[in-house]
Amino acid sequence: MSRILVTGSADGLGRAAAAALLDDGHSVVVHVRAPERLAAVRDLLDGGAQAVVGDLAKLDEVRALADQANALGRFDAVIHNAGVLGGRALLPVNVVAPFVLTAEIERPERLIYLSSGWHRSGQPDLDGVDWSGARESRSYPDSKLFVTALAAAVARLWPEVRSHAVDPGWVPTRMGGPGAPGDLRLGHVTQAWLAVSDSPEALTSGGYWYHQATREPHPAVHDEDFQAALLRSLADYTGSTLPGGGL
Known part of the structure; x- marks a missing residue:
């Protein structure tokens, strides 16, 4: 049994991944933006x-979220699922929050x-x-390029950690919209599999x-200078650094 944190678990792919992992007998910690969203999970x-609670658009709440997560004990895997499609929260949620949580949650x-194919x-x-x-x-594609590069940087800098980026496809979630052509049943499968599988590919x-x-x-994505x-x-913006990142 693995312990897994899934951000953005109130609906969509995050909820589907959390539910699948829970059904398979794993210990799951879900994340919602605000206390009133706990009803959704x-x-x-x-x-x-x-559950842990925190608004990923607000840096102070992201730090508090990391503290909540650490208080629960070390995780075997963290799925950085939460994301938004646009607006002023785009970079804070899609890039800053995953970076800070990566830096501040026990490894x-x-x-x-x-990620997204749009990256x-x-x-x-x-x-x-x-x-x-x-x-x-x-733009949204920029944000997904940045977080995909973050995943690759973590893989390079922390060789003891298995770090991956996942394109779930354009699926009909609340974010993707009802006209999205992808198969919703497949949207969460890869990230849940990577979080727990012992198959050679997942390792x-x-x-x-x-x-x-x-x-x-x-x-x-794999450009070390970038x-x-x-x-x-x-790091300059958040004050957080990835240990081993050379900053």
Whole structure:
């Protein structure tokens, strides 16, 4: 049995991953944005899950969330599932929160970051980026390029950790919209599998995955200079650093 934290668990793919892992007998900690959202995961809590609460758009709440997680004990895996499609919360939720939680939560054996096929349209340009969300300085594809590069950087810097990025497909969740063409039943499978499987493929690190198969990401993802610039920029804004990141 593994202990897994899944961010953004109130609905969509996060909820589906948490429910599947719980059904398989794992110890699951779900995450919701605010206390009133706990009602959305009541069935998971009744089934044995625990919960942490915090708004990933607010840096102080992200730090408090890391403290809540650490108080529960070390995790075997963390699935950084939470994400938004646009607005001023785009970079805080999609990039800053995964970075801070990675830096501040006791290091697990496995880390999984939700990416998107749209990351290939992102621009590896950090000039003028506003991590605070005070203004919209980057696009959704940019945010997913950044978090995919973060996953690759973690795999390189922490060789004892299995770190991956997952494209779940464009599926009809609340975020994806009802017209999304992907198969919702498959959207959570790869990240849940990577979190617990002992298959040789899942025991690798640094992969970019789509439906349990690796694919080639944007060239900037494995560019060590870009990774270093990204980590440095995030560290400068947040005050958090990845141990071993050379910052």
